Amino acid sequence: MPDSFHVMAKPVGPACNLDCTYCYYLEKEHLFPKGGNFRMKPDMLESYIRQYCASQSSPEIVFTWQGGEPTLLGVEYFRSIVDLEKKHAGGRVVHNAVQTNGTLLDNEWCRFFREHNFLVGLSIDGPRTLHDTYRLDKGHKPTFDRVMRGLDLPKSIRSNSTRSPSSAPATSNIRSKSMTSSANPALDTFNSSRWSSACRRPVFRASPNRRNQAGRHPR
Numbered sequence: 001m002p003d004s005f006h007v008m009a010k011p012v013g014p015a016c017n018l019d020c021t022y023c024y025y026l027e028k029e030h031l032f033p034k035g036g037n038f039r040m041k042p043d044m045l046e047s048y049i050r051q052y053c054a055s056q057s058s059p060e061i062v063f064t065w066q067g068g069e070p071t072l073l074g075v076e077y078f079r080s081i082v083d084l085e086k087k088h089a090g091g092r093v094v095h096n097a098v099q100t101n102g103t104l105l106d107n108e109w110c111r112f113f114r115e116h117n118f119l120v121g122l123s124i125d126g127p128r129t130l131h132d133t134y135r136l137d138k139g140h141k142p143t144f145d146r147v148m149r150g151l152d153l154p155k156s157i158r159s160n161s162t163r164s165p166s167s168a169p170a171t172s173n174i175r176s177k178s179m180t181s182s183a184n185p186a187l188d189t190f191n192s193s194r195w196s197s198a199c200r201r202p203v204f205r206a207s208p209n210r211r212n213q214a215g216r217h218p219r
């Protein structure tokens, strides 16, 4: 039986552009030196990828990237991740998954995810009324519309690419996953898209004064 395991990496640490009321992870920045940069440095990134590949004997390797908000790192950073995976995987198949709050996605991100077959998880708390209660930005503004814009991006790119054959469609790598959407017709888009939308937060337990409770995931 080949050795295989799965690690969830957070190459941007607790840095995030949102300030969800239930997030227990943002406060972890106090564990780092003041004014520090949470970005995983290139030598550390390569060391992680090299050791992760070397420790597994399975024919396929799965990387998962989370945050904070991993898209804060920029597309070029993720290109370097893919290059390092190729360098150290020894010809084995590499899969990548990323979890994002969706607010910073743009066409470049969508094309990158498509090109490298990333599985993209989009964090959303359900209908607007629920989502906008807890998932706020740093200015305490709601984020539902920004997330939905990010969700719709791959579809708009696909329609454009139908008109322009040279454009790469940006949807086919993004897996659809079950989402309870009957409460809000807007969420039916999840069922027709190929994104993996995640409703992982226990929204009914969340409240602004519960940040330190254990057992909740910051996505």
Ligand code: SF4
Pocket (backbone or CB within 6 Å): 016, 017, 018, 019, 020, 023, 024, 025, 026, 067, 068, 069, 101, 123, 217, 218, 219
């Ligand atoms: S739950 Fe996720 S998106 Fe929200 S503040 Fe925490 S890390 Fe950012």
